[in-house]
Amino acid sequence: MASPATVGHKVVTHRTLPLVGALHAPDAPWPAVPLRKLGGRPVKVELAGVPFAVWRDAKGALGAVLDRCPHRFAPLSAGRIRPDGRLACGYHGWHFDARGQGVSPSQPGLTGCSVPSVMAFERFGWVWLAARDAPPGGELFDTEPLPFVTSWEAWVPRRLSAVLATLDQCPALDLLRARLGWDRSAAAGVRCAREASPEGFVERWEGTLDRALAWPARVPEGTSFRYERSFREVPLRATLRLSWPGRPEVVRAELFPVPEGPSSTRVVVFLFAKVASAALPWALRGRIPALLGAFTADPGQRRLTPSADDEPAFAVRFPALVQSRAALRALAARVPTGVDQTPKPWTGYKTFEVVERREETATMVTLRLRPRDGSALPSYLPGQHVTVRVTLPDGARAVRCYSLSRAPSEDGYQLTVQRTTRDGRPGLVSCYLHDHAREGTTAELRSPSGRFVLAPGALPVALVAGGVGLTPLLAMAQGLANTGAQRPCTLLLGFHSLSQVPFRETLEALCRAHRWLRVVLCLSDGALPEDSPFTCVAGRITPDVLLAHVPAEAEFHLCGPAAMLAALTPALLDRGIPPERLHSEAFGPASVVALRAGAPPAATVTFARSGLQVPWDGHTSSLVELARNHGITIPTGCCVGSCTTCMTKVLAGSVEYRQAPGEAVPEGQCLVCIAVPRGDLTLDW
Amino acid sequence: MLPAVTRFFHPVLPSRELSKGEAVVTLAGRRYGLSRGRSEVGARALGDAPPARVCERYGYLWLGDEALPASAEPAIDDEGFEHVGCFGARFEAPLHVAFDNFSEDEHTPWVHHFLGWREADLSRLDFRSENHPDRTEVRYSAPQRPSVWTPALLLLPGDHFHNQWVTRFDPVRTVYTLHWFDPKTRRPRPVVSRFAIYFVPETAGRTWLHTFAMARLEPASLRFLMPVVRRVVPFLGRNEVGDDARWIPNVAGTPFSFEGMRLGRFDAPLVHNHHLLETLYWQASMG
């Protein structure tokens, strides 16, 4: 019988770990850790789901072993480096040399104490892991010796095949267009040839620049360019090479998409360049984030494929791309990424309990929750929310949505709740949580959902929050920091006074650690702090303030009270910000109102149980409001199509949604909180 | 869901944490509301938990099945000792992980601040363990490593410690008796401490360790130092248990079965303990 003590816990087969499998091919190295991360402590790095502990001793010698002590399976990366250069486990002190030979200090005669090891070597400022002592060293990028400029790493929360697809698809095209001065209108003059090579394949793109380039040198419009992309399977890497025939400049990037596990990939890029001026490689460094932004595009993870209008057109014009894509799919299938043990979203409600309560400000409380059954939690996209059902002291149940107020973390979900009053009455759920939620208090949660997440791509990001609307945006900012993408980001916060600003320490730390992040505080009481890493502005957030601090080409993410969104949205549209770059979430039914557009269809809505028939006038935001206006109260929870409390049977006719439901709606049902009729409609109410 | 374990009384809450009102506790995934009325403490099963009752002993509230007879109420082996404090510590790990950690001293030099020996003194380590059908008995003795605690415990540099314990499974608990002695004369030092630690599963992934600290001073002429001992011993206990609690999340995912592990001689009691954990603690609860 299975031991009850293992219930709810990952049971991993520890017998044989596919160490070499994790390394893909015995003599093909993976870039594992930048050397600068190896200080006096070991570092954990995961390759294809297999954890390694990598360390460097005081003399500079490197070691890499399976991150699991053979004794009682403690992670060796939680251990320490001994003065003799060996890695000691933090549990019982068993220690290991770089070949994994182990000794138990408390029982020195014990044999069989070794841990599997792999080879580690240093090149271009990185520690590389390989199974064999085979070639690498100097010959890693032997093709064409160019001066090494810099290296960079981006973490992408997506599996390898999805990352390969991005490398192949839109970002590469974006790069051509945006970085080489070739836009869609000039596409006709661009030629693409593709060749299979023994190691993979090569694509050559040629054409002429339709605008002048400022980097890597001044290259005038009309110059011809050559762009080569080659993919090699062993070691898995893409080589991107730009040159301008007849000119001395060459820029080459070597990209290593390294599968970390089944659902995340690290892309490590090494940049080499030959440019006329000696100073230029340094100038190029500053370009890396933007360049990488184009390749690894998607920290926000929403669209991993090119925008719909690009794809078919390019496929017809450049059949080579279609072939490359098929080749990359086949390649991705051959590279191990580890067993998928990531927890999956659940359906319905799951019981959680509060494990920590923190007073954030006088009116905001942060709650950290974990499932009561101890199960592991699925991750989520920063910006998403959970639907929470609580049982109030009088036994009644109520449902509300709360944003997850930090980027995904292993120790549970975190919510931050503002104490709310509506029409002078205390808010039911927010006040309940403020007054009653303690360690141990339970609540039921649906799996995280919601489409208000970071817009993908490399464009600058504006995160604009009023009050507690900060919660999803803080998670997004932390999420951006975790990807390492260095995408320029401005977080604009509107509060009445400084004392009301939550997460001050978190924000300050983020701000100090990341140069690409700016925090602008708009304080309506005008009292500005003297010493603060933030930019402070007196007054409310207005479109002028916003556009003074944020580049107009940014992706705008707005969250806050309905009134703030109602004021900012039209003003931004008026100033030419296109709707596809305006993303917003209101913490209530206002998001529906904001999205209502076009002339209302003439329709009659019948509430079957009462026989009431009323015209749909287009002035109401949803069927719930229409019902309420005529004395019928349909129970609701979130009012944004997330919680399904308002699910109603459609007896005749059909509805459409002004914003996409956060949950799948079964055939014949509808979420009346966000639905409007499409012609005559009969509801089971 | 874990099997129910309320056929044994488990300590769940220090009495001082329920002076009035209600507190909610979780035992093996089942929730109970504990409340203090004018005269006694009551337990209310929440959700689908079966009815339970509480009793109050040794400064703690203990929870068990409603039908448990008075004879099942807890008795701590404290003969000759004075109770000097009790406390709970949260371990973010399944029961077997927290319990294994407390079933060997091999980790003490690395995980702890005070307990343990120096690597150089290993040859002088004496270790014995005995398996019995209902318990394990273990003994460690070695030179105490130097620490700031030494004077507070009335020890001299070079003293050896002697840590002897008995583990039982109704419910899971270990009583450690720890004293120090002069290696030359083998005469014990005045402070003798005892810690009864109960391993209480809250959920599949979290365990509470409720500790009852006890002490005695010998000879009688030194009893005037008892007020110091009353402070030092629980403080020491809390600190050392805290060291384990901080380490434990690192190994929280390790499996119940020892398959594939290279166990050493200090792990012998762990293997027997797992057998008793299954047959006496979990299984009996399920039957």
Ligand SMILES: Cc1cc2nc3c(=O)[nH]c(=O)nc-3n(C[C@H](O)[C@H](O)[C@H](O)COP(=O)(O)OP(=O)(O)OC[C@H]3O[C@@H](n4cnc5c(N)ncnc54)[C@H](O)[C@@H]3O)c2cc1C
């Ligand atoms: C996606 C999303 C994310 C959110 N994230 C957060 C968060 O991170 N932190 C936070 O504090 N709050 C958040 N909220 C708001 C939160 O869900 C509650 O609405 C808020 O806490 C007030 O609830 P209450 O029960 O205290 O107030 P009550 O006033 O008792 O109830 C509010 C209810 O009434 C509805 N309602 C409110 N105003 C109107 C109106 N004018 N007309 C009709 N119905 C109305 C609401 O939709 C809600 O169902 C979020 C809301 C949404 C939709």
Ligand code: FES
């Ligand atoms: S009220 Fe939540 S989905 Fe409609």
Ligand SMILES: [Fe+2]
């Ligand atoms: Fe310990």
